[in-house]
Amino acid sequence: MTSRLLRARKFVAGVALVSGIVGFVLASGVSFTASRGVLVGSLMSFNRLGAMVTIVLSLAALAGCLSGSDLLAAAAGGGFLAAALLQLVQAGSEPNFLGGRPSTFSFFLMIGIGLLALTYPPDALEGTDPKRPECS
Amino acid sequence: MFKFVNFAVDHEVFAPYAWVVRELVLPNFILFGWVVLLTEASLGAFLILGLGTRFWALVGVAQSVAIAMSVLNAPHEWSWSYYLMIGIHLAIFGSASGRTFGLDGLLRSGWKRSGSRVAGLLVKAS
Numbered sequence: 155m156t157s158r159l160l161r162a163r164k165f166v167a168g169v170a171l172v173s174g175i176v177g178f179v180l181a182s183g184v185s186f187t188a189s190r191g192v193l194v195g196s197l198m199s200f201n202r203l204g205a206m207v208t209i210v211l212s213l214a215a216l217a218g219c220l221s222g223s224d225l226l227a228a229a230a231g232g233g234f235l236a237a238a239l240l241q242l243v244q245a246g247s248e249p250n251f252l253g254g255r256p257s258t259f260s261f262f263l264m265i266g267i268g269l270l271a272l273t274y275p276p277d278a279l280e281g282t283d284p285k286r287p288e289c290s
Numbered sequence: 291m292f293k294f295v296n297f298a299v300d301h302e303v304f305a306p307y308a309w310v311v312r313e314l315v316l317p318n319f320i321l322f323g324w325v326v327l328l329t330e331a332s333l334g335a336f337l338i339l340g341l342g343t344r345f346w347a348l349v350g351v352a353q354s355v356a357i358a359m360s361v362l363n364a365p366h367e368w369s370w371s372y373y374l375m376i377g378i379h380l381a382i383f384g385s386a387s388g389r390t391f392g393l394d395g396l397l398r399s400g401w402k403r404s405g406s407r408v409a410g411l412l413v414k415a416s
Binding site: 158162256264272 | 336341396
């Protein structure tokens with residue numbers, strides 16, 4: 155169970171990392187903070203800043219796993235939720251710092267909630283399970 | 291979205307629903323738009339994660355029914371697309387797919403062991 159939670163957390167962070175890298179490559183033709191980003195697989199959109207934020211946060215989540223720091227993984231999850239909030243406020247308007255759309259908000263929300271739910275499962279919050287996920 | 295919501299009044303499907311749209315939704319459209327945006331974005335996020343899957347599947351059914359009752363009689367609409375949307379959400383609800391391919395499956399046993407009220411709600415939602 156512990157290793158399954160850890161694998162799931164790495165998978166969620168990995169999905170975010172791949173999405174960010176693909177977004178960064180695809181957004182090479184638009185300005186760094188273009189309000190209308192480039193679509194990634196007909197799903198969410200990023201400009202290069204939005205893709206970089208995604209890459210940095212997902213690397214932080216992975217680093218949190220590798221270093222055994224739940225706090226770092228949770229901070230990355232919180233960062234994704236903050237990015238989601240920013241995207242929610244700015245989607246469809248200018249300025250739009252991350253170049254996203256409502257589906258980008260949904261993506262950030264998914265990654266943020268996924269990381270937080272997997273970092274602090276109920277047993278960990280109550281301190282009743284000594285076998286909660288360790289990331290090393 | 292304003293155009294499609296107006297279809298509920300201009301091409302009425304179900305009179306009480308058309309009345310609700312005309313009297314409540316359209317006069318408060320900004321609020322309604324935000325609620326729909328948050329609901330649809332959360333729907334996608336939670337169903338892909340497989341977290342609280344059964345609850346969000348029911349939200350999806352409600353959302354699909356609302357869309358169907360808005361546009362079913364509008365020109366050039368294919369009604370089966372909405373029946374299929376409802377059916378897919380019902381299938382997700384019935385199969386509780388998050389327990390197999392989602393976070394529900396990873397976290398549900400912990401929720402069951404936990405005595406907290408939130409965990410109890412999450413068990414029911416999954």
